[in-house]
Amino acid sequence: MKFSKPNILYLIRVFCRYYIAYQMFSYAFAKILKSQFNLGLSSTIDESLNSLNGLMLTWYYYGYSRTYGLVIAFTQITAAILILFRKTERIGIVLFLSFMINILFINYFYEIDGAKSMSIRLTIMGIFLLFSDWKAFKNYFFKSNLKEKLIPSIIPLKVKNIYWLKFLIIPFIIFHSYKYITDIKKDFLVKNELFGVWEITPRNSNNRLDKLYIDYDNGIKVRDTLDNFYYGDLELNNKTKTLSFNVQHYSDRAYYFIADSIDKIEVEKEKIKSIRKDIRNFYNKKNNSLPIKMDLNYKLKGDTLIIIGEKEHKYLNITKEYRN
Numbered sequence: 001m002k003f004s005k006p007n008i009l010y011l012i013r014v015f016c017r018y019y020i021a022y023q024m025f026s027y028a029f030a031k032i033l034k035s036q037f038n039l040g041l042s043s044t045i046d047e048s049l050n051s052l053n054g055l056m057l058t059w060y061y062y063g064y065s066r067t068y069g070l071v072i073a074f075t076q077i078t079a080a081i082l083i084l085f086r087k088t089e090r091i092g093i094v095l096f097l098s099f100m101i102n103i104l105f106i107n108y109f110y111e112i113d114g115a116k117s118m119s120i121r122l123t124i125m126g127i128f129l130l131f132s133d134w135k136a137f138k139n140y141f142f143k144s145n146l147k148e149k150l151i152p153s154i155i156p157l158k159v160k161n162i163y164w165l166k167f168l169i170i171p172f173i174i175f176h177s178y179k180y181i182t183d184i185k186k187d188f189l190v191k192n193e194l195f196g197v198w199e200i201t202p203r204n205s206n207n208r209l210d211k212l213y214i215d216y217d218n219g220i221k222v223r224d225t226l227d228n229f230y231y232g233d234l235e236l237n238n239k240t241k242t243l244s245f246n247v248q249h250y251s252d253r254a255y256y257f258i259a260d261s262i263d264k265i266e267v268e269k270e271k272i273k274s275i276r277k278d279i280r281n282f283y284n285k286k287n288n289s290l291p292i293k294m295d296l297n298y299k300l301k302g303d304t305l306i307i308i309g310e311k312e313h314k315y316l317n318i319t320k321e322y323r324n
Contacts (some may be wrong), residue, residue: 020080028080031072032070036059037062058110072099082095089129089133090136104119194305195216197211197321198212199211200315204225207225209292218236220232220234221247222247224289226289228251229249230248230289231250243297244294246291249287249289254280258283304317
């Protein structure tokens with residue numbers, strides 16, 4: 001066998017194609033057989049979201065939907081099959097790189113160290129297959145057949161000649177889309193001066209408000225000393241330094257308790273709403289999680305929020321801990 005440059009290139013390309021296909025089949029079967037995107041329960045069931053690392057967050061996100069995992073697996077299998085055959089290799093490489101580069105970025109930016117080397121290797125191989133066949137790709141994607149009629153006859157000749165018009169339309173489209181998202185951000189991602197996470201210091205059982213999560217657009221979440229969570233909206237007056245809120249308890253446990261209770265009793269549809277309310281009130285009384293309604297004064301001193309009721313309580317800003 002003569003080891004000329006074309007022959008060596010061919011052998012390297014064959015190796016890359018089969019290596020990529022093998023790995024794609026492996027990853028696809030890992031998703032189908034649930035050995036990927038499956039963290040189990042014992043190690044993370046009681047962990048807070050902030051305590052999860054990049055691997056856990058990624059696997060929980062992609063593992064949340066079984067159907068989505070199967071779609072990814074099907075895409076990987078499709079790319080592998082296309083790459084294995086010479087006539088469909090090019091479209092297979094395009095499909096492969098379309099998701100492989102995204103996987104590389106996820107592994108890198110979410111610090112999934114165990115998968116970085118493999119994703120880098122596969123991406124480099126895919127890019128090599130793309131550029132080693134660049135002339136064919138360029139002819140297909142960037143050159144048009146002279147006999148091909150790109151602009152239909154329905155377009156007037158005068159309009160066809162105004163080719164520079166696109167350079168006015170394209171910037172307008174970009175600017176308008178940017179302005180549209182900017183306006184949405186101004187309307188819905190509004191911060192008040194108390195935006196952040198505030199935790200009482202020192203923690204004590206005399207004050208029901210243990211931690212405050214003040215979000216965009218005056219949304220508020222409250223954690224009490226029994227670790228119950230409440231949700232609602234905050235009314236804030238910067239001039240008078242007053243804040244008020246009426247928050248309701250919500251948890252998965254409460255939701256299923258109410259749903260199971262309604263399933264066990266036969267009620268008319270017209271009465272379900274009122275009965276659900278009664279069951280919710282009963283649950284909250286037993287769970288010591290009745291709604292919290294408060295009107296309070298406050299003072300802000302640096303990273304300390306002082307809430308003034310019958311007594312003063314100090315809350316430390318711990319927002320940075322949630323951004324790490």
